[in-house]
Amino acid sequence: MSTQRSGAGVLVVGAGPVGLAVATGLLQQGIDVRLIDQAERPNPHAKAITLWPRALEALDRLGAAAEILDRGLALHAQNYHSGGRRVARLTFDKVRDTRFPFAVSLPQQETEEALRHRFEALGGKTEFGVRLTSFEQDGDGVTAVLTDGEDRASEVRVDWLVGADGAHSTVRSALGTGYEGETYPQQFLLSDGPCDTPLAQDEAHYFMTAKGVLVVVGLPGGNFRVFTSLAPDAEIAEDVRAEVQRAASERCPVPIRLTGEHRTGVFRVHRRIADRFRDRRVLLVGDAAHIHSPAGGQGLNTGIEDGATLAWRLGSVLAGGSPESFLDRWEAERRAVAQGVLDDTDLQTRLWMMKGWRRNVRDTALRVGERTGLLDRFVIPRQTQLSLVHPGARRSFGRLREGARLPDVALSPALHAGGDRVERLHDLLDGGRPLLLVFAADRRHPARTAEAFSAAAAIDRPGHRTLVVSGAPSPRERNGVPVLADPAGALHAALGLRGPAVCLVRPDAVVSTLGRPGDLRLVRDLVELPAAPHPHPVPETLT
Known part of the structure; x- marks a missing residue:
């Protein structure tokens, strides 16, 4: 057996969308990565089909969103029916501060293909037909045994191993990590293909009946997914x-006829979560770490975010800018997110199946929620994961909150950041680097301008992008610090900032730290950057 020792920092096992998200994010930072999959060819099955705004933002940072939008179908509403009547309609009309105020319907294999195109454009290669046979880890890395399609074994030495190999993960099994949960008693059937129906194709339709649920969702190319439950003991x-x-004819009050060629599937639904997502130098992402009911289409989205957020943290560790303990925070955050998603999807699945008085209570709650706007204001932000806040004590300034996503505010008219025109706030995010924004709040207080630039100069370190957001007439750069011109104060107002503020944003668009420009000791401690050879180092203290 041959032994390969290379500078490859990471071996990613599993080349689905989640594994590709990890590998692509690492390549963007200049980290050498090896991506393998035991399958002989890319997955041909549709599987998950819904991509929500937060995952689309992650895919955009990975450089794959444009192709996904070209391929996909935008979904603009969800309709819930019970007893032959519509009881609620949820829209995305109140989704703000994202360039993706909608969901996208796209079969999983096409999402995977778009990510693979991006991965290959960065110089990556997917090794199909290569199986992880075993591995051992020590304090310095992981030694893995790989077997190809002709049963030839080789040994490879890497710094880190990422298991993105699905619900039946070889990596998780080898770690001996528990995967506790349950299997729902119902069986589910789906059929993807053309349908003759007046149902709006750019919306999702849920028909909850005493005999089970029927879900109809539009797919690209004029197709639909028709998804239904069966009783546990049904043949x-x-x-x-x-x-x-x-089932469609029986449960849908609107005519629907399956026509043409369809792809079908039969499966059961599980809810499980791994005891841990990290064991020293081995990490678990996606279905290898957690699996959910398809209700709400959250599983794939959560997995993509697992991979994208892991990539920049792992890149920082490999670059020497952060200790291995930097990944403990990733595990704590992602496990909390996965547990929340698991609880939400479990609740929605059980709501589908309610009978008797419980069904009446559910229907009444949905009607009231729609009429009062509560569903659009609270349920949709949670479903899209845009309102997600990581656990812990959090400081807030205006609409900025530590642990929450930076609002992707539209800048109209486009503002100037240094020499570049910026149309949305997330345009300022740059690869694996954190972003430090110093809000001067100086449009009506000229004395604050100098204070903001002094603070930015004192805080600024190599390895992150620093900008002063100023409403005062100023050059595009001052004291070596670029200016994001906000002459009308629109950005300050959009973020609810009435006074000066310093905002440190992680590469995954999460607000890490908030402070005041004068609080230099605190901010300096939080953004201290160790020297690192990596082109886009990330500070240890971005936690």
């Missing part, structure tokens, strides 16, 4: 499409 007919058609 499944050999013709799955005919069974789905029968």
Whole structure:
């Protein structure tokens, strides 16, 4: 058996969308990565189909969103029916401060292909037909045994191993990590293909009946996904499409007829989460770490965010800018997110199946929620994960909150950041580097301008991007610090900032730290950057 020792920092096992997100994020930072998959070819199945705004933002930072939007179908509403009547309609009309105020319907294999194109454009290569046989780890790295399609074994030495190899993860099994949870008793059938129906294709439709749920969601190319539940003890007919058609005709008050060629599937739904997402130099992401009900389409989205957020932290560790303990925060955050998603999707699945008086209570709550706007104001932000806040004590200035996502405010008209025109706030994010924004709040207080630039100069360190947001007439750069011109104070107002503030933003668009320009000791401690050879180092203290 041959042994390969290279500078490859990371071996990613599993080349689905989650593994590709990790690998692409690492390549963007200049980290050498090896991506393998035991399958002989890319996955041909649709699987998950819904991408929500927060995942789309992560895909945009990875450089894959444009192709996904070209391929996908934008979804603009969700309709819930019970007893033959619509009881609630949820729209994305109140989704603000994102360039993706909608969901995208796209079969998973096409999301995967778009990410693979981006990965390959960065110089990456997916090694299909390569299986992880075993691995051992020590304080310096991981030694893995790989087997190719001809059963030839080789040994490779890497610094880190990432398991993105699905619910039946070889990596998780080898670690001996628990994967506790349950399997729902119902069986589920789906059929993807053309349908003759007046149902709006750019919306999702849920029909909750005493006999089970029927879900109809538009797909690109004029197709639909028709998804239905069966009783636990029901026998499944050999013709799955005919069974789905029968359920659709029985449960949908609107005509729907499956036409043309359809792809069908039969499966059960699980809710499970791994005991830990990290064991020393081995990490778990996506379905290898957690698996959810398809209700709300959260699983794939959560996995993509697992991978994207892991990539910049792991890049920082490999660059020497952060200790290994920097990854402990990633594990704590992502496990908390996964547990929350698991609870939400479990609740929605159980809501689908309610009967008797519980169904009446559910329907009444949905009607009231729609009429009062509560569903659009609270349920949609949670479903899109835009309102997600990581656990812990948090400081807030205006609409900025530590642990929460930086609002992707539209800047109209476009503002100037140094020499560049910036149309949205997230345009300022730059690869694996953190972003330090110093808000001068000086449009009506000229004395604050000098204070902001002095603070920025004192805080600024190599390895992150620093900008002063100023409403005063000023050059594009001052004292070596670029200016984001905000002459009308629109950005300050959009973020609810009435006074000066310093905002440190992680590469995954999460606000890490908030402070005041005069609090230099605190801010200096928080953004101290150790020297690192990496082109885009990330500070240890961005936690």
